[in-house]
Amino acid sequence: MLVVFDTNVIISALRSSTGASFRLIGFVQAGILQPVVTAPLVFEYDDVAGRPGFLPHLTPSEITLFLDWFVSVSSLHKVHFLWRPLLRDPKDDMVLEAAVAASAEYLVTFNTSDFAGASSLGVRVVTPPQLFELIQSARP
Numbered sequence: 001m002l003v004v005f006d007t008n009v010i011i012s013a014l015r016s017s018t019g020a021s022f023r024l025i026g027f028v029q030a031g032i033l034q035p036v037v038t039a040p041l042v043f044e045y046d047d048v049a050g051r052p053g054f055l056p057h058l059t060p061s062e063i064t065l066f067l068d069w070f071v072s073v074s075s076l077h078k079v080h081f082l083w084r085p086l087l088r089d090p091k092d093d094m095v096l097e098a099a100v101a102a103s104a105e106y107l108v109t110f111n112t113s114d115f116a117g118a119s120s121l122g123v124r125v126v127t128p129p130q131l132f133e134l135i136q137s138a139r140p
Contacts, residue, residue: 006109020128
């Protein structure tokens with residue numbers, strides 16, 4: 001299942017090992033989810049995760065190790081068509097463009113209201129708990 005993770009989901013997974021975001025990363029490890037990234041999206045993950053004091057329990061090396069692994073298991077896509085401006089925040093447009101370029105099944109974010117225009121491009125926007133429940137309910 002192709003998915004695009006908004007930066008807030010990646011940060012949430014790195015902050016807590018008890019939430020739905022962290023569990024979705026477990027589904028990535030298990031091969032149930034196939035993350036999609038673009039170069040700008042990876043740069044944003046790195047920028048936000050690397051902010052001083054943002055993830056105080058992790059060293060810069062640990063953050064880099066996680067992001068390197070995450071990118072290595074992700075499907076890298078190039079965006080050949082920009083849909084901007086569709087959303088209020090250009091950084092959200094970047095996440096949506098990744099989902100459209102890859103024909104991702106889901107765009108996963110905690111800020112679903114920021115992606116109000118996504119459905120017009122055929123992108124389903126869900127929160128981490130919603131996707132976790134969808135996957136759990138589909139498993140035997």
